[in-house]
Amino acid sequence: MWSVVKGRWHWGAIALMLAILFSVPFDWFLGEYTTLAIFIGINTIVTVGLCLLMGYTGQVSLGQAAFYGLGAYISAILSKTYDVNPWLAMFTAAVTTGAFAYVIGYPIFRLRGNYLAMATLGLGMILYILFRQMAQYTGGPDGMAGIPYLSVGGFAFDTPFRRYFLVWGFCLSILLISQNIVNSRTGRALRAIHGSEAAAESVGINVAQFKVKIFVLSAVYASLAGSLWVHHLRFVSPQPFDFLASVVIVVMAVIGGLASIWGAIFGAATIRILSDEVLLRFGEWDVIIYGLILMLVMIFIPEGLFVRLKKIYEWLRFKYAQKRAEP
Amino acid sequence: MSDIILETRGLSRYFGGLAAVDDVNLGIEKDKITAIIGPNGAGKTTLFNLITGIYPVTRGEVLFRGISLNKVPAHQRARLGIVRTFQNVLLFGNMTALENVRTGQHPRSSYGFLEAAIRLPKSRREEERIALNAAKYLNMVGLGQYAQENALNLPLGQQKLLAIARALATEPRLILLDEPGAGLNRLEKNDLSDLIHRIRDMGITVILVEHDMPLVMGLAEKVIVLDTGKKIAEGTASQIQKDKRVIAAYLGEDEDDI
Amino acid sequence: MSSDQFVQYLVSGITQGSIYALVGLGFTIIYAVTNIINFAQGEFVMLGGMISFAFFHSVGMPLVPAILLSILIAAAIGAVLYLLAIRTAKRASTVSLIIITIGAAIFIRGIAGQVWGKDFVRPPFFTGDGTFSFLGAYIHYQALWIIGITAAVTILLHLAFSYTMLGKALKACAISPVAAGLVGINARTMALISFMLAAALGAIAGVAMAPLATASYSVGVMLGLKGFVAAAIGGFKSQIAAVVGGITIGVVESLAVGLDWGPFTSAYKDAIALVVLLVILLIRSSKLAKEERPG
Numbered sequence: 001m002w003s004v005v006k007g008r009w010h011w012g013a014i015a016l017m018l019a020i021l022f023s024v025p026f027d028w029f030l031g032e033y034t035t036l037a038i039f040i041g042i043n044t045i046v047t048v049g050l051c052l053l054m055g056y057t058g059q060v061s062l063g064q065a066a067f068y069g070l071g072a073y074i075s076a077i078l079s080k081t082y083d084v085n086p087w088l089a090m091f092t093a094a095v096t097t098g099a100f101a102y103v104i105g106y107p108i109f110r111l112r113g114n115y116l117a118m119a120t121l122g123l124g125m126i127l128y129i130l131f132r133q134m135a136q137y138t139g140g141p142d143g144m145a146g147i148p149y150l151s152v153g154g155f156a157f158d159t160p161f162r163r164y165f166l167v168w169g170f171c172l173s174i175l176l177i178s179q180n181i182v183n184s185r186t187g188r189a190l191r192a193i194h195g196s197e198a199a200a201e202s203v204g205i206n207v208a209q210f211k212v213k214i215f216v217l218s219a220v221y222a223s224l225a226g227s228l229w230v231h232h233l234r235f236v237s238p239q240p241f242d243f244l245a246s247v248v249i250v251v252m253a254v255i256g257g258l259a260s261i262w263g264a265i266f267g268a269a270t271i272r273i274l275s276d277e278v279l280l281r282f283g284e285w286d287v288i289i290y291g292l293i294l295m296l297v298m299i300f301i302p303e304g305l306f307v308r309l310k311k312i313y314e315w316l317r318f319k320y321a322q323k324r325a326e327p
Numbered sequence: 328m329s330d331i332i333l334e335t336r337g338l339s340r341y342f343g344g345l346a347a348v349d350d351v352n353l354g355i356e357k358d359k360i361t362a363i364i365g366p367n368g369a370g371k372t373t374l375f376n377l378i379t380g381i382y383p384v385t386r387g388e389v390l391f392r393g394i395s396l397n398k399v400p401a402h403q404r405a406r407l408g409i410v411r412t413f414q415n416v417l418l419f420g421n422m423t424a425l426e427n428v429r430t431g432q433h434p435r436s437s438y439g440f441l442e443a444a445i446r447l448p449k450s451r452r453e454e455e456r457i458a459l460n461a462a463k464y465l466n467m468v469g470l471g472q473y474a475q476e477n478a479l480n481l482p483l484g485q486q487k488l489l490a491i492a493r494a495l496a497t498e499p500r501l502i503l504l505d506e507p508g509a510g511l512n513r514l515e516k517n518d519l520s521d522l523i524h525r526i527r528d529m530g531i532t533v534i535l536v537e538h539d540m541p542l543v544m545g546l547a548e549k550v551i552v553l554d555t556g557k558k559i560a561e562g563t564a565s566q567i568q569k570d571k572r573v574i575a576a577y578l579g580e581d582e583d584d585i
Numbered sequence: 586m587s588s589d590q591f592v593q594y595l596v597s598g599i600t601q602g603s604i605y606a607l608v609g610l611g612f613t614i615i616y617a618v619t620n621i622i623n624f625a626q627g628e629f630v631m632l633g634g635m636i637s638f639a640f641f642h643s644v645g646m647p648l649v650p651a652i653l654l655s656i657l658i659a660a661a662i663g664a665v666l667y668l669l670a671i672r673t674a675k676r677a678s679t680v681s682l683i684i685i686t687i688g689a690a691i692f693i694r695g696i697a698g699q700v701w702g703k704d705f706v707r708p709p710f711f712t713g714d715g716t717f718s719f720l721g722a723y724i725h726y727q728a729l730w731i732i733g734i735t736a737a738v739t740i741l742l743h744l745a746f747s748y749t750m751l752g753k754a755l756k757a758c759a760i761s762p763v764a765a766g767l768v769g770i771n772a773r774t775m776a777l778i779s780f781m782l783a784a785a786l787g788a789i790a791g792v793a794m795a796p797l798a799t800a801s802y803s804v805g806v807m808l809g810l811k812g813f814v815a816a817a818i819g820g821f822k823s824q825i826a827a828v829v830g831g832i833t834i835g836v837v838e839s840l841a842v843g844l845d846w847g848p849f850t851s852a853y854k855d856a857i858a859l860v861v862l863l864v865i866l867l868i869r870s871s872k873l874a875k876e877e878r879p880g
Binding site for chain 3 (some may be wrong): 120
């Protein structure tokens with residue numbers, strides 16, 4: 001686990017990272033990529049949830065896009081059709097999605113391996129069908145437009161510049177919260193479950209309940225991401241919440257590294273940039289590349305790409321320190 | 328007559344038609360070291376699994392300090408004060424030795440997701456206490472210097488000690504040790520013996536399953552013998568050493584021939 | 586609904602269900618021998634239809650060789666999938682294998698989409714484009730082929746597994762790879778064979794179905810899912826249950842649309858299989874709950 005704070009030079013790295021992140025939306029830096037950066041931030045939020053879920057329960061969810069979509073649609077419907085304050089809508093969406101995940105979580109996590117994966121897959125598909133079919137609420141396959149921006153007082157997040165800070169504010173907060181959870185008693189319990197469920201139970205950890213809780217957490221994260229998504233695009237449609245979307249989330253998590261929090265940024269960024277660049281130049285090769293990534297990473301680097309890169313980096317540092325220590 | 332801290336009445340566990348544990352009645356005395364021995368397949372580990380709640384009971388009941396445990400889920404038993412170690416150690420391989428022991432403090436702490444997420448003072452206070460206690464238990468088994476070492480990097484003997492430290496961190500009243508001596512050399516077994524005595528002196532009742540007879544003889548104040556799921560003898564170490572039924576069970580003779 | 590219509594829907598349901606049954610058999614065979622759920626199973630169905638059409642249409646090959654060749658190629662791709670992806674992964678966890686086969690599925694589908702585009706194609710019917718009348722319904726010759734092939738395959742598989750050495754070896758692997766190894770059966774070879782066999786079955790389904798339902802690069806997803814549900818009905822162990830399950834799903838889908846039950850417009854048709862899936866999973870989950878620890 002990568003503790004954020006370990007010695008002085010890490011503070012420097014953090015300050016640098018924050019400075020870079022802060023400067024991105026400015027024209028003199030990476031301003032033209034602001035929208036891309038917004039998408040990366042939103043995707044990171046969903047990915048962290050899945051990274052934690054996969055890393056700590058050892059199971060995969062093939063239906064995270066369902067929670068993403070639930071957050072999106074509930075936010076959209078409440079804030080557009082019923083004129084509810086967008087912040088309240090976002091909160092309601094998160095609570096509803098979380099409650100939903102809680103209710104289905106217990107029966108789902110009694111299953112294992114293939115069956116659990118299929119349950120999440122089925123769930124994702126059913127919700128996608130509902131998004132598409134319940135046209136009177138969701139606008140059907142064509143979706144809904146005219147969703148209001150989020151705003152605070154008179155200050156509306158109506159430019160990409162402002163939304164960048166909104167999204168990354170959320171994103172960094174969520175990453176920090178996740179880091180706190182992982183470094184706590186809860187995080188130890190989760191790691192214990194991953195290490196040995198029997199031993200975890202023997203020291204008083206309610207394995208079933210923790211699995212459900214982390215599932216709920218991942219659902220809430222996805223829901224928040226979905227809400228941010230619709231308040232950015234001001235439009236919602238079922239398209240981004242299909243099975244392939246769930247698979248792409250898995251791809252991002254796999255690149256980011258299971259159980260890795262900050263790796264989620266890496267995973268989301270890599271895939272987002274990859275898909276945009278590839279789509280631009282080669283047409284729909286992105287799906288083919290996703291398939292290849294999934295296969296290659298899971299065969300050769302099952303702990304996740306970012307985690308492996310970190311290990312290599314740490315090994316290099318060690319070697320460098322060794323060299324310096326030699327006379 | 329001392330206190331009975333753990334009692335089983337007519338305890339049975341069937342797998343299909345096979346009785347792994349058959350109508351076992353035990354009374355474990357508080358603050359004593361009790362050994363459970365028996366040939367392979369006698370049902371010793373199954374008995375442990377029933378007491379700790381890994382298997383549900385087919386018939387009979389387990390009583391801990393007078394309360395029936397039959398409806399208590401496994402993870403709640405640690406909070407009540409029952410903890411165990413495993414034959415195949417089962418450390419948390421993705422943590423350091425110290426983190427393993429800190430995890431053992433789980434049932435003695437209570438802050439949850441929310442408090443952890445925003446690092447409320449309650450969580451910080453509890454973390455400090457957990458850190459102190461964990462260090463204490465790790466030192467108690469003599470592994471203090473390995474605190475930051477990944478648990479699986481330790482040799483087997485020390486892994487077993489670590490597992491005991493983790494169990495002690497749950498602040499139990501009753502500890503069940505499943506073959507703690509297996510795979511240890513004579514020196515390590517002596518250290519283990521000392522440790523178990525110290526645990527007993529701390530006011531924790533010890534039950535151990537063991538195959539190493541000298542180890543058992545040196546430790547146990549009471550020995551219970553199981554064979555094919557049934558209790559066949561009970562007494563002090565020297566008593567059961569001379570018990571014909573026990574000898575027969577180990578040597579495999581027909582009981583009727585005695 | 587008149588009885589004529591009922592029979593029509595019933596037959597169409599059995600036809601569609603037969604395809605699900607063949608796909609389900611593929612899942613069952615691989616799972617039985619290796620305990621792996623091959624998420625790419627549906628793509629072999631797609632490959633069967635697309636490759637046979639490609640041979641027929643672009644190369645001008647006559648139908649029969651085109652069909653046989655496409656089944657062989659699908660089996661070869663199944664072998665490649667096993668050798669390159671699964672065997673290389675060595676002792677991978679269940680979750681890793683799930684992700685690997687999903688990766689393979691979208692990879693295959695992606696390549697198919699690039700090579701053949703997104704159009705729907707229709708290979709020629711086996712015995713022409715005609716129907717005959719039966720109990721007031723019109724049954725297409727191709728539908729009869731599909732049902733017939735499914736029945737034949739089911740019976741042949743049952744016989745092969747029960748009475749041939751290879752079949753028994755495969756079954757032995759399913760029961761215990763170690764024990765099978767002790768009597769000289771190479772579990773890895775058996776696994777390879779099971780993948781090739783499952784791929785071939787999928788391709789057969791695809792080849793039979795394409796003339797009737799048309800084919801395109803994306804047909805694998807839903808077919809794979811429904812075949813999975815069919816196999817799940819039998820717990821991935823029973824071939825007969827997979828076949829019966831597949832046909833049942835097909836019939837229920839068909840009747841639901843035909844009878845216009847409540848919300849079951851054709852858009853919701855796909856949800857039926859999903860609901861069946863969730864019911865199966867729920868039952869399984871509750872069974873596990875009862876077996877669980879005290880409290």
